[in-house]
Amino acid sequence: MLRLPRIASLIILIAGIGAATMQAISQAPPTPAPATRPARPTPPTRDPNTPGYVTAKELPDGANAPANADGNFIIGPTHNHAPEMSAQEGVPQGTVYEFTMNSAGSKIYPGIAREPNTFGTPDPADPSKLVVSTSHPAPYVRRLAVYVPKQYVPGTVAPFIVGADGPDRGLFTALDNLIAERKVPVMIAISIGNGGGDAQGSERGLEYDTMSGLYAEFVEKEVLPLVEAQTHVKLTKDPEGRATMGGSSGGSCALIMAWYHPELYHRVLTYSGTYVNQQWPHNADTPHGAWEFHEHLIPNSPAKPLRIWMEVGDRDNFNPNVMGDHMHDWVVANENMAKVLAAKGYHYQFVFARNAGHTDREVKQQTLPEALEYLWQGYPIAGAKN
16 A cells, blocks of 8 residues: 655744854864865674674574563674565554754754865874864755654644654654554654754764754754644653654764753664764864763763664774774774663663664664664553553
C-alpha cells in the first residue's frame, strides 16, 4: 500500500547564533586563497574483537540485539530491512506537517557559512585546534517535518523525539508500525533540518559540534513553540518522555542536547556518532570537542539519568590527516564511549555493525525499529502487554 501522509506546507521565519561565535567570526583574519582539503583515506575495516575494544556478543547474521538488553553487540554482515521500515497494510498512518524556518527570525542562530573550497588549518601552536578564517555571517532556510500519529488524541500531552538532519521519512514509517504494535508510546516526531554546510566554520558544524547547551535551547525556545502552534499538539515537559536522535555530527548533537540539558532529555539514539575533535570555535573547557565525552566528561562526572543507543560501522570514518592527532577515528571514539558508559553504570546499548560504512543506510533500515524500542524501555505504553 502506498504511504500517502497528508502534508501541510507552511512557511515560517526564524533562526540564531551566540555572541561569542559572532565575535570569533568578526575577529577572523582576512580570507586566504582557497585551500586544498587533504585527501581522506579509505577507512580500514575494523575487527570488533580487536584488543582494547569492548567485549561484545556476536549475533547471528541478520539478527538485531534484543530491545530489552543493555550492553555491546555485533551484527552483520547481511543487513535485511526490518518490516517496520515499510508501510504495512491496515496500519494507521500519521500526518506529516512540513514547513521552513528562516535565519532572519532567530535570536540564537542568525547563520554562518564557510567560503566554498576553503578549509581550516591546524594551529601551529596547538595542532588539536583548527583555525578557520573564511567563515562569515550568512542566511539560511531550514526544513522541518513533524509527524503526528493517527492515534494522537488532540489536546493531550505527548512524548516526542527530536531528530537532526531531517526530514527523516524512515523514522515516520517506523513509528507508524511500532505505535500500532504497541512497542513504543504514541509520540510526536520532530525532524529538524540543519542550517547548511558541514564541519568547522559551517552552520551545521556550529549547531551540532559545539559542546554546549545552545542547540537544545534553540530547539526549546524557537522550534518547539512553533511546532505546537502549527500542528496543534501539546508536547510533554517530562524529560523521560523526550528523546533525541541523529547520525554523524547529528548523533553527537543528540547526546550534547541531553548531556547539557538532562532536565529536558533522557533518551538518546545515535548512528556513527561524531564523538571526535570537530568543535569550532575552540572552547578551553572542552578543547577536544566531543572527544571529551569519553576522554573526560563521562568518566569524571556523576552518571546522568540517560538511556543511550549507539551504532558504529566497521568501515566508519577514519581521518587522521585533519589535524595530525589521534582524535578523528569514529570507531575508536564509539568504542571508547561504550567503555565509559559501562564503567559509569549507564543503561546503554552499543551495536558494532559489520560490512557497514558511516551512517550506513542499510544498517539503519535493519536496526532502527529495535533501537527505538530499546530507547523507550521503561516508558508507559497504553495497551501494551506487561
